[in-house]
Amino acid sequence: MGGELRYEIAQNAYIKLVLHALKHKSSAVNAVLLGRVSSQNDAVEITDSVPLFHSQIGLLPQLEISLILIEEHYAAKGVSIVGYFHANERFDDHELGGIAKNIGDHIYRYLPQAAILLLDNRKLEALTRTKDRSPVMQLYTKDASRVWKLIGSDGNQLTIKEPSANVVLLDYISTEKWQDVVDFDDHLDDISKDWLNPELFK
Numbered sequence: 001m002g003g004e005l006r007y008e009i010a011q012n013a014y015i016k017l018v019l020h021a022l023k024h025k026s027s028a029v030n031a032v033l034l035g036r037v038s039s040q041n042d043a044v045e046i047t048d049s050v051p052l053f054h055s056q057i058g059l060l061p062q063l064e065i066s067l068i069l070i071e072e073h074y075a076a077k078g079v080s081i082v083g084y085f086h087a088n089e090r091f092d093d094h095e096l097g098g099i100a101k102n103i104g105d106h107i108y109r110y111l112p113q114a115a116i117l118l119l120d121n122r123k124l125e126a127l128t129r130t131k132d133r134s135p136v137m138q139l140y141t142k143d144a145s146r147v148w149k150l151i152g153s154d155g156n157q158l159t160i161k162e163p164s165a166n167v168v169l170l171d172y173i174s175t176e177k178w179q180d181v182v183d184f185d186d187h188l189d190d191i192s193k194d195w196l197n198p199e200l201f202k
Contacts, residue, residue, distance in 0.1 A: 007083075007115050007139060009033070009046040011162040012201050014135060015169050016049050019178040019200075021087035021119050024054035029183070030103070032067070033083035034074050037113050044082050044113050045161075048074075050195060051183035058099045066184045066195075073196070081107055085137075087119035094120065096140055101148055108142055116140040116148060117158070127170060133163055 013033070021029050030053055035046040050070050053062065071081060084107055086100040096118055104116040116139075123136040139151040139158040151157050160166075172178070180200055187195040 004042060005113055005141070005157070006041075006043040007046065007158045008043050008161050009117075009135065009158070010035075010048070011160060011165040011168060013046050013049040014160050014165055015172060016051065016181065016197060016200065017085045017087075017117070018119070018124065018136065018169055019172060020051040020054075020181045020183060022173065023178040023181050026089070027054045028057055028089040028099075029054045029087045030057050030100070031085040031183075032070060032081050032107075033085060033115070033117065034070070034079050035082045036079060037082065037111070044115060046082060047079060049085060051181055051197070053185045054183060055185055058102075062184065062188065063103070069195075080111070082111060082113070083107060083115040083117065085117045085119075087121075091121045094118075094122075094138075096138075096148055096150075104140070104148060112142070114142075115158075127166055131166070133160070133166055134158075135160055136166075 017031055020031060031049050031051045033046045034048040034050065035044060037044050052066055074080065084100065084104045088097065096116065100116055104114065107114040117137040118140065120136050120138050127136060135158050140148045141151055143149050182193045182195055182197055184195050186193045
């Protein structure tokens, strides 16, 4: 399922995910990926992302409320949830955990091409040295046996739409732009904080 599909993530969606993880370095964080499946070029186009939580990320009521709000907002734009993003709490943890798989399973029920992106801290840390253009994330999709499998790290199946995204990301990191990211946790604490992050890239 989706083994031959490509996944292309837009620069702002990608950067928002990494900045969210950097803002809460000592916590696990998660987000949903939004976009559409393009049958013309066999690709899932990830056009946006919404940071979800940085504390108690496995709590179902908050997750369900956030997914309903996100789906309602983006449906009007012809965009839907196409996947899930997760960053583990520990820097050296490179495994896809149970919570990530469960939320991924929920999304997969509605979209068989759904993907899970897992932040790869090693690649993120190496970015300043390597000037790598590939995403600092691992791609997981479900195979015919319906198990989440890590897709090869050759960089072919997950790409960033804009080749210079990591250069922009490093610039944002150097200016501590992550402090401006708002997630659903922040919004639930203070509803004046907008989970859509409309000012983040202005």
